Amino acid sequence: MATEPEPQGPARRSPPAQAVRTAAGHALRTATAGLPVPPTGRGLPGRGGDSTPDWLEPAMAANGIGSFDWDIRRDILEGDQRACDILGLDPDRFDRSSAAFLALLHPEDAPVVSRRVERAVAELGQCGAYYRTVHPGGEMHAVRFRGRVLADAFGRPSRMVGFVWDATVELHKREKAGELAALREERSRFIKEAARALSEAVTVRDVARVFTELPLPGLPPDGLVLASMEAGRLAILGASGYRSELIARHDRSPLAADHPMAFAVRTRTPVFIADRDEYRERYPEAWEQLGAGTGRSSWAFLPLVVSGRAIGVCVVSFDDDRELDADERTLLSTLGGLVAQSLARAQLHDAEHELAASLQRVMLPRAVPSVPGVTTAVRYLAAGSGLQIGGDWYDVVPLPGGHVGLVIGDVQGHDVHAAGIMGQLRIALRAYAAEGHPPAAVMARASRFLADLDTDHFATCTYAEVNVDYGVVYAVRAGHLDPVVRRADGSACVLPVAGGLPLGVDPDEEYRVTRFSLDPGETVLLCTDGLVEARGMDLDTGFDRLCEAVAAPLPARDESAREPLEELADRVAARAADSSEREDDIALLLLRWDGPSGGRAAQQLRRRIGQADLARISELRGELRDALRRWQVPDLIDTAELLSSELVTNAIRHTDRDAMFTARLYQAPGQGRARLRVEVEDESDLWPTRRTPGEQASSGRGLMLVEALADGWGVEPRGSGKRMWFELSAEGPAPTDGQVY
Incomplete structure (x- = not known):
């Protein structure tokens, strides 16, 4: 095979062997056409003419080298016996033409040899190449030749003389070396x-x-x-x-x-x-x-x-x-x-x-408590690697009166320190909520607690208190995301909540409360920003995708099937950004208000009013309005709101302790009208005194209003303190068994 392959065209195909040989022979004949033919009688070296030197013959024989002589103008090719053996040809049957010689070569090698010989003839130079031949037995051999073109007395190409030797072993070594190099x-x-x-x-x-x-x-x-x-x-x-x-x-x-x-x-x-x-x-x-x-x-x-x-x-x-x-x-x-x-x-x-995941699991609540009237589902998806854990957390806190508090938050940072701060803050916020403090006070105390830790960290948080009796939610937001609500018709939307600074930034920050209501079967979703933010996705796009996932149809409720809220939690978590794109942890908390048993709200409202929490009185009036509307006694709203405000204000102003407010709707045995009873308890032994204020007096008319508008009122002693009460009667539905709810 030739060691210098010729360039091929883009659509290279091996031509038929006979066509290649015919073309190659034609090329050689064309290259030597027109040259004068020398006189006959001149022999080849060792063949009746000039003889090979005695010292060269043993060297050629020892190295297996044969010689050849090609008469270019007469196109006669002759060689010694060793050359014939190397080429695998029979001297008696070989017609000694260049075309017959090219016919012995492999079809891919014949054009290469032809071009090199043609160039050597044109330049009166030398040439050489590897080429493959097939011996009569069918075995493939490789041959190497080296020849030089000799000129006649006029400087024209006359003969090519040279040597041939078997290069099969050498070629195999080269091929083997090439294979080894490739390997x-x-x-x-x-x-x-x-x-x-x-x-x-x-x-x-x-x-x-x-x-x-x-x-x-x-x-x-x-x-x-x-x-x-x-x-x-x-x-x-x-x-x-x-x-x-x-x-x-x-x-x-x-x-x-x-x-x-x-x-x-x-x-x-x-x-x-x-x-x-x-x-x-x-x-x-x-x-x-x-x-x-x-x-x-x-x-x-x-x-x-x-x-x-x-x-x-x-x-x-x-x-x-x-x-x-x-x-x-x-x-x-x-x-x-x-x-x-x-x-x-x-x-x-x-x-x-x-280790990080174990620490995170320890910091998060081990189990979510079950609260009658609501169904909850939580998910936590860790992101990052090694000790790169986040400060995301969630919590569900049972509250006094059978209500429930929802917490979702995220401490700044992604390390063990952030996780430790998260654990302390979660426990503190849970304690404040469990004590019965209103949402704004819970958030303010948590912010002051984080600031007192002096960690140089802040935290975002959303806290929501859910009135399980009638589905009212009081939400407070500290630099966190707004909640998403899935309505009864299957639609989902982001519900704006008044926000304040993140926890720990300003210990004196006062947080505003946003109030909204849920109908039975509606779901509120709280999450951290890892769910709606990722590389290449802004917050608006993330919320759009989240609402789309939340609004998709849910499977029908079936006792034998899985809880639909769990299916919704899995769906939302599955649509979160992939771990290769997500750079933050995800905490997810869902709560569905299932509604009261039998389809009616529990007919009791109970709230603690803090001594210094005057804003709670306004919130209480709103809750009472909602409760009476749900209890289907709207005619009592104005009177009950006025008298309740008077009793609560009286207890707060004239005592140094908290007050407990309770409103119940019931039907006394033998009566066809529903009755509302409102009680305000305090721990003071000082009894109220009814007095007649002057025309210019700015106070002192509370008990006069109660006496004038209520169907009945009174003061009852308790073991420590007293209970003031009033009752109003109303037209409308009420329990028929006389049981107080």
Whole structure:
């Protein structure tokens, strides 16, 4: 084959052999056309004319070199016996023309030889090439020739003389060297690709996946196993080419001391076994226990060594006997080193991430309490790696009077410090809420608590108190996201809530309360910003996607099926940004108000009014209005609101303790009208005194109003303090069994 291939066109096709030879012969004849033919009678060297020197013949014979002489103008080709043997031709049958010579060559080599000879003739120079010939027996041989064009007395090309020798062995060596070079290049490329893939593997599972999918160049394995050593036991992390039951049988099993894996780990050197007999001879006990049942015939056990310590082993096995050469062993050993470094890094990552996740789980509530009248669902999705945990949290707090508080928040930062602050803040806020403080006071106290910690961290938070009796929500927001509400008709929208500064920024911040109502079956959703913000997605787009997910139809409620609210929580979490795009944790809290039992609200309203919390009186009036409207006695709203405000204000002004407000709607036995009873309890022993104020007096008319407008009123002593009450009668529905709700 020619060593200098000619350039080919874009649509290269091998022409038929006869056409190639005919064209090549025509080219040679064209190149020598018009040259004068010399007189006959002149012989070739060693053939009746000039003779080969005696000292040259033994050298040519010893090196297997033949000579040839081509008369260019007469197109006669002659050669010695060695040249004929090398070319594989019969001198008696060879017509000695250039066309007949070209017919002996491989169709791909004939044009190359023809062009080089034509150029040498035109330039009176020399040429040479490799080419392939087929001997009469059918075997393929490679031949190399070197020739020079000689000129006649007029400077015109006359003859080409030269040498030929068999280059089959040399060509095979060159081909073998080329194959080895290509294989080395492929292995070098494989090492680079393996290093890149293993460097991108984050978890132990990723490392196992990459290792078991590696295509080893030149020696494709039939089986791969990656295992770590844990307290003398073999923990299989990943495998391919083996039956799952075989892997399960050996996973977490003790490793015998004479097993080749144990030897590789103990000595930190690879173990290569070429065939079954070698395995049986070197490790007889391990062969009986493990090796005989694998169905393999040769193995490579590669220890995974990091900082002088073996952390595991990887096994490469083959179905046939295989004696690995030095290059193959070097490749496998290099691969073992890469896997070891990647596995150690992944194990550290998994350990750190598990530590962070455990810390996060400890900080979050272990279980969400069940509150009659509402259904809740929570989700937490961690993001980041290692110890990069967030300060996101949620909480559900049972409140006095059977109500429930919802908390969602996020502490600034993504580290263990942020998680620790989150745990302290969650407990403090839960305690403030459980004491019965109104939402604004709960948020203000939590902000003051975080500021007193002096951590240089702030937190965003939303706290909502849900009146389970009649579905009214009182929400307070401290730099956090607005809630999303899913209405009874299936639509979803973002509900604006008055906001304040994040917790810890200003200890004296006062927060405003936003009040909204839920109908039975409606759901309120609270979340952290990881759910609606990600790379390439702004907040508005995130909220649009969230509302779309929340508004999608829910499965029908069925006792045998899963809770629809859990399905909704799964759907919302599943549509969150993928972990490769999401940079923050996600906390998600959903609450559905199921409505009162029997479809009617519980007919009792109970609230504690703080001594210094005068704003609570205004909130109480609003709650009472809602309650009476739901109890279907709207005619009592104005009178009940006025008289209740008078009793509560009187208790707050003339005592130094909190007051407890209770309103009940009931039907006394034997009466057809519903009656509203309102009670205000305090711990003061000072009884109210009815007095007649002057025309210019600004106070003193409270009891006069109660006496004038109420159907009945009075003061009752208690063990500590007193209870003031009044009753109003109303037309409208009421319980028929006389039971107070």
